[in-house]
Amino acid sequence: MTVRAAWLLPEGQTREDTRLAPVTPMAPESELRSRGGVIAGGDPLKATGAGLMQLRIGTGRAIVQGTDAQGAYPIAVTSPETLTVADGDPQHSRIDSVMLRIYDGLYDTSETTTATVEIVQGAAATTPVAPPLPPASLRLWDVTVPAGVSAGVGGLDWSNALADRRRYTTALGGIIPRGWGLAFDGAHDGQYRDDGAAGLQRWNSAAGAWLPYPYDSGWRPLALTAGYGNPGHGMPAAWRRLGSMVMLRGRIAPTKTGTTIANGATIATLPADIRPAGGKEFAWASPRDQTNKGPSVTRVEINVGGTLRIFESHDLPSWISLDGVTYCTD
Incomplete structure (x- = not known):
């Protein structure tokens, strides 16, 4: 088993599972929700081409948030996972998404309890978009699949097919690293993130905004x-x-x-x-x-x-x- 989840299996969770999965309190999103995301360190859950229509997801750790009632699932991928992308649609391109996904029969209809790295296929269209996130899942990568592509006609150009969609999280009180997308609110005054360019930002609840830290107002007219x-x-x-x-x-x-x-x-x-x-x-x-x-x-x-x-x-x-x-x- 290479995709391990803590606090998911009704029985059989090993001490090794618990040591590998990130079970410390994580950055909050609300009173009961944790910020789902990848745990930074090296290049976690990196995607690389492994064949004409196959890709490999590397090792790493993450948090996958379910509903408020479910809570958050700590995940560790301890060996690379190889996935196969379905052949392209005859007429239109599509966007598939590589996701970490939780199946928990107590909260869904899967009748199983497991954590997976899987591909969710998008709809082929003239202007394709990535598929919506299923419940209790975390998007890692998008894969653009051109019309008609298959192993028989040369497969995917991995240098252009992959789009990084990893967002990051951190332990409670830590600085959230820059990942895909900055359009998220902080959960409390004094929460910090790195915007990946200018530097640190601090959440200001009164302003409802991430402000530079140390704070820099820029030049403003004096009334x-x-x-x-x-x-x-x-x-x-x-x-x-x-x-x-x-x-x-x-x-x-x-x-x-x-x-x-x-x-x-x-x-x-x-x-x-x-x-x-x-x-x-x-x-x-x-x-x-x-x-x-x-x-x-x-x-x-x-x-x-x-x-x-x-x-x-x-x-x-x-x-x-x-x-x-x-x-x-x-």
Whole structure:
């Protein structure tokens, strides 16, 4: 027996079965469901051509989720499995799927209890699609079967026929590796996955989205108080959050030509998630707008309510630059 399942057989489950199958608590999908998927490590359950119309599925481990009442089935494939693809339809192509599948007579009509690696044949069509997943199964690979293909006419071109459909899972608290498809929700705040490109993502239940970790908001426009805007030259005012660090940039000026920024004027109110705890103050010297008093000192104040105000030691400025303002929210 090379496809072993833990917690499936009514009798005869060996100690070796239990050692090989992944029986630790797995990443959840809900209160009672585990995320079905392949267990990462090497190249588990890899598909390779083994003949003109045959393919071989390598060793590996996985979790197959049934209904909520059934629970999840830990699976271990301990020796490669060779499968035969049926000949192509005379007129149309089709897509077959290689699946891990559970048969449990307590929950289905199979009257058996076993775990298999098998091919589920798709329907031939002008535009074929993969067959739907049967209950308690996990799709591993799709095989495109062109019209008329068979061993007698050269068989399948395995370099083009196979499409990887393995999705991955992990133990509770682990990082879910990138597999086929990223269109799935997290189950709880603080769940992590690897998107396979930019890096880690963390599930945010309030936003209903996977967010980059450390969090990166990207540059966003800073909402200015009425009467203020970008003076038509220089970079528009914006903010960006990286983890707990916030950066501000851009030039702000009164929208009315020829006016200055009043001392203590509120020019913006920061969003709640970028407001510094306890408030912050920044000061720098600038030679602009001076008469004969020497460099002017500009002070930017952000209070606990997020109000951003400007104070000037000498001449009132006609514009202010936020470039270089960086702080932490905590």
